[in-house]
Amino acid sequence: MAANKMAAVDGNSTLDHIAGGWYSVPDLRLRDHRFNVPLDYSLDHSSTPKITVFAREVVAVGKEEQPLPYLLYLQGGPGFECPRPTEAGGWISRACEEYRVVLMDQRGTGLSTALTPSSMSQVKSADDLVNYLRHFRADNIVQDAEFIRKRLVPGAGPWTILGQSFGGFCAVTYLSFAPKGLKHALITGGLPPIGKGCTADAVYKAGFEQLVHQNEKYYKRFPQDIEIVRDVVNYLAESEGGGVPLPSGGILTPRGLQLLGLSGLGSSTGFERLHYLFERVWDPVIVQGAKRRISDYFLNAYERWIAFDANPLYALLHESIYCQGASSLWSAHRIRAENENKFDAIEAAKGSRPVLFTGEMIFPWLFDEVHALRPFKDAALLLAEKKDWPSLYDIAALKDNKVPVAAAVYYEDMYVNFNLSMETASQIAGIRLWITNEYMHSGLRDAGSKVLDHLLAMLNGKKPLF
Numbered sequence: 001m002a003a004n005k006m007a008a009v010d011g012n013s014t015l016d017h018i019a020g021g022w023y024s025v026p027d028l029r030l031r032d033h034r035f036n037v038p039l040d041y042s043l044d045h046s047s048t049p050k051i052t053v054f055a056r057e058v059v060a061v062g063k064e065e066q067p068l069p070y071l072l073y074l075q076g077g078p079g080f081e082c083p084r085p086t087e088a089g090g091w092i093s094r095a096c097e098e099y100r101v102v103l104m105d106q107r108g109t110g111l112s113t114a115l116t117p118s119s120m121s122q123v124k125s126a127d128d129l130v131n132y133l134r135h136f137r138a139d140n141i142v143q144d145a146e147f148i149r150k151r152l153v154p155g156a157g158p159w160t161i162l163g164q165s166f167g168g169f170c171a172v173t174y175l176s177f178a179p180k181g182l183k184h185a186l187i188t189g190g191l192p193p194i195g196k197g198c199t200a201d202a203v204y205k206a207g208f209e210q211l212v213h214q215n216e217k218y219y220k221r222f223p224q225d226i227e228i229v230r231d232v233v234n235y236l237a238e239s240e241g242g243g244v245p246l247p248s249g250g251i252l253t254p255r256g257l258q259l260l261g262l263s264g265l266g267s268s269t270g271f272e273r274l275h276y277l278f279e280r281v282w283d284p285v286i287v288q289g290a291k292r293r294i295s296d297y298f299l300n301a302y303e304r305w306i307a308f309d310a311n312p313l314y315a316l317l318h319e320s321i322y323c324q325g326a327s328s329l330w331s332a333h334r335i336r337a338e339n340e341n342k343f344d345a346i347e348a349a350k351g352s353r354p355v356l357f358t359g360e361m362i363f364p365w366l367f368d369e370v371h372a373l374r375p376f377k378d379a380a381l382l383l384a385e386k387k388d389w390p391s392l393y394d395i396a397a398l399k400d401n402k403v404p405v406a407a408a409v410y411y412e413d414m415y416v417n418f419n420l421s422m423e424t425a426s427q428i429a430g431i432r433l434w435i436t437n438e439y440m441h442s443g444l445r446d447a448g449s450k451v452l453d454h455l456l457a458m459l460n461g462k463k464p465l466f
Helices: 003-010 091-098 127-134 139-153 166-177 202-219 224-238 252-262 270-279 296-306 310-318 331-338 345-350 371-384 395-399 418-425 448-460
Strands: 018-019 024-027 028-038 048-058 068-073 101-105 161-164 182-188 407-408 432-435
Touching: 003 407, 028 139, 048 091, 048 139, 068 139, 068 166, 091 101, 091 395, 091 448, 101 139, 127 310, 127 371, 139 166, 161 166, 166 182, 166 395, 182 448, 202 224, 202 270, 202 331, 224 252, 224 270, 224 345, 252 270, 252 345, 270 296, 331 395, 371 448, 407 418, 407 448, 432 448
Parallel strands: 068 101, 068 161, 161 182, 182 407, 407 432
Antiparallel strands: 018 028, 024 028, 028 048, 048 101
16 A cells, blocks of 8 residues: 555554554454654664664454553564464464554564565675664664654553563663653563673573583484484585585585574474474485485475575574674684584484584574575674674663563573573562473463463462562
8 A cells, every 4th residue: 555545544644654544354453554763763863764664553353442552562583573463363362352462573574674685685785784784683673662652652651562582682672771661561581681791602502501402302202313314414414515405596514404403492393393394304216226315395394494585684683682892703603613522413423423403593604505695694794793782781770670570481491591581580670570391482472372361460460479
């Protein structure tokens, strides 16, 4: 719908806010909003380039005009757009019982001036791209949220936020720098390390320890996969060039194969999906004497799993989410080198050890092996060396926090370490914690209504506060 037509739908439009009309999916009513926000909030708004931030407003059917309080959902990532509701269900249904839900595509994702391989190709130099990308971390995501709140919430009143994973990191940034905009903060699997400098080394040291445990659990569930994965690694290592071509033009290598742990080891049903993926790794031999080869099914499925073609921002900015006034210097790569006796896929496959998968980690060689990331190798190198990242958290403000906060902390979270989460929780005044091993990192997706209901009950007195 053209901008001028959208503006005419309900009259709720200004030069920096365009609201569409209501439309339906089963049991929900939705309305689209587009906001023209500054790329750089530190500059005069008239002199900085503008980008679009998209937000989808969601209510239960029949509640479009009711004066409901607002709840902003902050998606995990970094670099992933908000879910697209196709029907009522999960945490959205529970939230819509009492809230007007706002699903904001964080800047650079979805419909918010998306940073894709093709759109970023418009930027001709690595230096210019880095200068652009530095505006896409949690500090500016919070600024966008405040921009939207002041234009969307009647009287610019405070709203409740729900942050999942990286969205929880954004929520703690929100509590640090804009607490007056918040009524409540709900966090699921997303309490970040908040120390000065770059905390990535601590994150990955803990992460590799947890990965060993997750791999052990996986192979205990599916011991037959030990030999299958070793067989695949040996095949890749012995192939010309050390791997096999991927449909996109990249290459699948033994270390690239290990990336499947990112999705396969840390969420519910991940073990099962990884096992079923390896069930179809080989093409059947239907002509006697034909050479064995990895199936196209597996190669295409592999690329869907890693999905850097759709969300390159995750690879480019992942380590920067841990940086305040310091560079990451490829932290995951350095910490992996300290654990290479356990994570060397080729040595494991040659011997009698299981090949261990890796997790939520970005390595410099990805920008050689993944076709969608190759054009951004120079920018990735500059981002890894960048030191002047601004602060993402204010510990003094968090210790003086007055906003009611309830957080679900998952005991065996592969992505957000339990011990580091507890250290952060000790720095946030008044936070209520729900510590559980009933769910993994994907608890909000898997049992969203139960998880959200528990957190809300902690704030309204129906559950014990501590």
